[in-house]
Amino acid sequence: MTDRPVRFTPEANADLTELFDYLAPRAGSTIALKYVRDIHGYCLGFALFPERGFAREDLRPGLRVVGFRRRASIVFQVKDEQVTIIRIFHHGRDVRISEESPTPPRRPPRRRGSSGA
Structure with missing residues (x-):
């Protein structure tokens, strides 16, 4: 098994920076x-096991x-x-994904109790 290169998108790098900025005042x-x-x-x-x-x-x-x-x-x-890190989301953060974002939008949640009939 060979290593695959791991690349971070600019958005993923920004996510890491924002995560640091979010955590530093709260945790040091x-x-x-x-x-x-x-x-x-x-x-x-992920280079070894993606x-x-x-x-x-x-x-x-x-x-x-x-x-x-x-x-x-x-x-x-x-x-x-190749492995591309697209985004890194911290739980509890407000995440909004635009049309231009490299991350596809989420599918709408299914309604409970709807049988489709």
């Missing part, structure tokens, strides 16, 4: 920096989502022997 800059570095290192681990998390082929070919310490979700794509 040392803890915030360690947490962001841990996420970055975890993402680099087929982690949940496949979301329904949204985009090769798209996957994996949780990190129950506090963040990493959206990435495995394509052409």
Whole structure:
């Protein structure tokens, strides 16, 4: 098995910066920096084993989502022997995805109790 290159989109890099900016005043800059570095290192681990998390082929070919310490979700794509980290979302943050975003919009939630008839 060979390593695949791991690339971060500008949006994913911005997400890491925003995550640090969000955590630093709440937990301290040392803890915030360690947490962001841990996420970055975890993402680099996709080079050896990228087929982690949940496949979301329904949204985009090769798209996957994996949780990190129950506090963040990493959206990435495995394509052409490369792993691209698309976005990194911290739980509890207000996330809005625009039409221009490289992350596809979510499907609307299903209504409970609707049988489709």
